Amino acid sequence: MAHLGKVQSRRQWIAITVIVIALAVILTWAVVAARQVTGMATDLPADLPTTADRSIVASTDAEYPTLDALTASSDFVVKGSVVGVSQGGTWTFADDSGVPASGQTDRLLRIQVEETVFSATGADAPAEIFVLEGIWEAKVGIQHQAMPWAQPGERGYFYVKDYPEYGDEQTFNYVDVAGRVLIREDRAIVADHHQRVWAPVHDEPASGTPELSLDPDSPGQSSAILSRVETLIGRAAGAADSGAAKPIELPRPDPCPPTAQCPEFSPADRGD
Amino acid sequence: MHAIAPRSTKRRGVSIAVLALAMTWLTPSGAQAGNDDLIDPDNHAHHIDRNSLTANGRAAVATGIYQLDRSTMNATLSGSGDVEVYDAFYGNSGFWNNLEGYADCTDRTWNLLECDVWRIRFNDTNLGTEADWRSCGCHEFGHTAGLSHRSASNDSQAPSCMRNPAGTLRALDNHDLAVIRDTVD
Numbered sequence: 489m490a491h492l493g494k495v496q497s498r499r500q501w502i503a504i505t506v507i508v509i510a511l512a513v514i515l516t517w518a519v520v521a522a523r524q525v526t527g528m529a530t531d532l533p534a535d536l537p538t539t540a541d542r543s544i545v546a547s548t549d550a551e552y553p554t555l556d557a558l559t560a561s562s563d564f565v566v567k568g569s570v571v572g573v574s575q576g577g578t579w580t581f582a583d584d585s586g587v588p589a590s591g592q593t594d595r596l597l598r599i600q601v602e603e604t605v606f607s608a609t610g611a612d613a614p615a616e617i618f619v620l621e622g623i624w625e626a627k628v629g630i631q632h633q634a635m636p637w638a639q640p641g642e643r644g645y646f647y648v649k650d651y652p653e654y655g656d657e658q659t660f661n662y663v664d665v666a667g668r669v670l671i672r673e674d675r676a677i678v679a680d681h682h683q684r685v686w687a688p689v690h691d692e693p694a695s696g697t698p699e700l701s702l703d704p705d706s707p708g709q710s711s712a713i714l715s716r717v718e719t720l721i722g723r724a725a726g727a728a729d730s731g732a733a734k735p736i737e738l739p740r741p742d743p744c745p746p747t748a749q750c751p752e753f754s755p756a757d758r759g760d
Numbered sequence: 761m762h763a764i765a766p767r768s769t770k771r772r773g774v775s776i777a778v779l780a781l782a783m784t785w786l787t788p789s790g791a792q793a794g795n796d797d798l799i800d801p802d803n804h805a806h807h808i809d810r811n812s813l814t815a816n817g818r819a820a821v822a823t824g825i826y827q828l829d830r831s832t833m834n835a836t837l838s839g840s841g842d843v844e845v846y847d848a849f850y851g852n853s854g855f856w857n858n859l860e861g862y863a864d865c866t867d868r869t870w871n872l873l874e875c876d877v878w879r880i881r882f883n884d885t886n887l888g889t890e891a892d893w894r895s896c897g898c899h900e901f902g903h904t905a906g907l908s909h910r911s912a913s914n915d916s917q918a919p920s921c922m923r924n925p926a927g928t929l930r931a932l933d934n935h936d937l938a939v940i941r942d943t944v945d
Contacts, residue, residue, distance in 0.1 A: 545798060545908060546862040547899045548925050549886045579854055584812040586846030586881060594854060623855045630855075630864065633798070633908070653853055661857050684911065738858060743851035743885050751851040 531574045531598075536624055538573065538639070540631035549739060552664055555685045555724040556733035562647045562663045564613040565606035565725060569643045572598035576620065577653065577756045582749035588626045593756075595622040595629070596659070597638060599646060606725040608735075618659045619648055621668075634680035634709055635665050644670040644677075645721055653753045669717055676717035678710045686710070688720055795922055796939045799865055800906035802874040804832055804944055807839035816893040817847035817882055823894040824901025827921070827932045831940040833905050843904055847882040860886045860896045860925070863903035874945070878904040895926040902932055905940045 532538065552558040559565055576594030581587045596618040604612045621638060622631045631637050638644070647667030648660035662668060666685045670677040678686050689712045727733040744750030806828060810821055821837075828835040835843075844866070850856045860883050867877035880900045887893050898921035910922040920936055921929040932940075 542864050542866065544862040544864040545903045546924075547860040547896050548858045549860050550858060551925055579851070579856075581850060582848045584846070585848035585850065586811060586844065586879065587848075592855060620854060651854070661854065664858065739886075740852065741885055741888070743853065744849040748849050748884075750849055751853075751856075753854070 531572050533575065535627050536575060536593075537627070537629045540622060540629035540637050542628060542630045543633035543636075544630060545633050546665070548664075550736065552666065552685050552736055554733070555688065555720055556727040557736050558647055558663060558667060558685045559606050559721075559724040560608075560728040560733040561649070561735040562606060562667070562728075563608050563649045563660065564604060564617075565645060565647050565721070566599070566601045566613045566617065567603040567605055567643075567645050568599040568601040568617075570597050570638050570640050571600045571616075572640055574598060574618070575624075575756055576618070576659075578754050580752050580754070590626060591754075592623040592625050592630075594620050595624060595637070597621050602643075605645065605721060606728050614658050616658070617648070618654075619646055620651060620659075620661045632665050632680070635662075635668060636709070638668070638670060642670050642672075644668060654755055669721070671714060672711075674714050676712045676714040678712055678717065680709065686712075689717060795908045795910050795936070796906060796943050798903060798906050798908040799868070799873075799875045800943050800945070801833075801842070801878070801904060802869050802876050802945070804834050805839075805842065806833055806835040806901075806904065807842045808835060808837055809840045809844050810837070811844060811846050813845060813847050814884065816884070816887065816890055817845065819890050820847075820882055820893040820897030820900075821845055823897040823930060824904075827898045827930075828901050828905055828940075830932065831905065831937045832944060833940060835901070841877065843878045843880060843901075845880045845882070847884055849885050850881065850883045852883075852885050856883060856885070858886070859883055860892070861900050863900045875904075880904065891928055891930070895921055895928060895930050898930050898932065899924070899926040902936060906943055907932070907936055907939060910936075 552561065574596050576596040578591040578593045580589065580591035583589075599617050599619055601613050601615055601617060607613065621635070622629060624630070629637070645668070647663045649663050651659045651661040664680075664685075666678075666680040668679040670679075678689065680686075689710075724733065806825075808821060808825065810818060813821065825835040825837070850859070852858065861881055863878055863880045865875035865877070866879045868874065869876050882893065882896060882900070887896055902922050907922050909924045910920045911924075918931070918933050919929050920933040921931055922936055923929060
């Protein structure tokens with residue numbers, strides 16, 4: 489009986505050991521898989537999260553009435569892939585602005601350009617560009633509710649214009665929160681579906697079924713049939729190329745009067 | 761078999777309950793159509809803190825309070841801790857490109873389903889006249905009651921200040937008021 493007890497005890501230990509090893513393997517696999525999903529997570533300092541913790545809903549000072557106008561207002565419309573995410577420069581604000589002294593740090597997508605769909609100058613976009621998409625404030629990731637953070641590995645169309653504070657020809661800002669379309673298989677994920685630029689997708693359903701539906705991952709954006717959206721993108725690029733579509737000139741007030749404490753920008757070494 | 765069947769039934773019941781709870785937790789609050797696809801406040805009371813606001817900032821807050829109090833919300837300057845409001849020259853570059861202001865939830869309830877503390881920032885750079893500030897106040901405080909944006913395609917009544925841009929619009933419409941009534945606990 490004593491021998492039997494020892495055998496049972498040994499079997500229990502073996503079982504526990506196997507379970508612990510299995511859990512360790514599963515945990516390791518999960519960590520590796522998560523790193524693959526978030527791709528270039530190692531581009532970022534360890535204390536900056538790779539996913540946004542907060543979503544803002546913003547009030548804008550203008551709206552682009554059509555996709556033609558949004559396209560014509562862009563420096564570039566590019567088709568490309570997100571190959572990394574890096575930390576950009578930091579904006580600091582007045583003491584009573586509610587922003588901590590550490591400021592708001594730009595989150596920059598590194599995008600490998602496959603195709604220049606539209607160019608305001610006629611020249612191709614650089615082979616690799618950086619696009620501002622979200623910020624970190626006090627190490628907290630902040631995104632637009634209508635434009636959840638894109639991650640490395642995602643492809644799409646990006647409507648961008650120069651981000652002058654970086655002083656280079658590679659760094660851009662979205663023209664508008666509506667200026668991004670992500671490609672997921674045969675679907676197009678359209679940012680900020682409330683805006684009129686994407687109304688044609690609402691207006692011209694195919695096969696008698698609505699083409700634009702809420703993106704299940706984010707109520708701020710919508711999912712539509714890719715081929716339909718690509719047709720619209722191409723048509724708008726043609727209108728902007730031909731001059732039929734005109735850029736929208738937005739009011740550009742002085743960022744700050746001389747008597748006020750003004751926002752300040754400190755570019756960062758992105759290591760590129 | 762008789763002994764197993766009830767246990768199986770019970771397990772199935774537990775599984776369904778767990779699944780239902782998970783679905784409730786995972787589904788964004790008010791994901792149905794309309795402008796209620798934003799996280800809702802945790803209750804009707806909005807105690808508002810004005811943090812060193814300018815005169816225009818205070819006017820925006822006054823409009824926001826007035827509009828919310830037309831709904832089932834009870835917004836007030838007495839007490840504190842539900843809505844923190846700031847204004848500053850945030851500029852019009854970078855993340856602040858084209859932005860007049862924004863609202864975000866800085867503290868959720870324990871189950872993450874509702875918002876305990878909201879933050880509003882008004883951008884002095886892109887807001888001009890007092891009328892602009894008041895429109896933006898209506899808009900941002902509307903967000904703190906769980907309203908998201910309206911557009912011409914889903915705003916058939918008198919135009920709502922939840923359109924974006926709000927322009928000169930300065931009031932929540934009946935649809936907005938109904939959404940607040942139906943969604944805020």
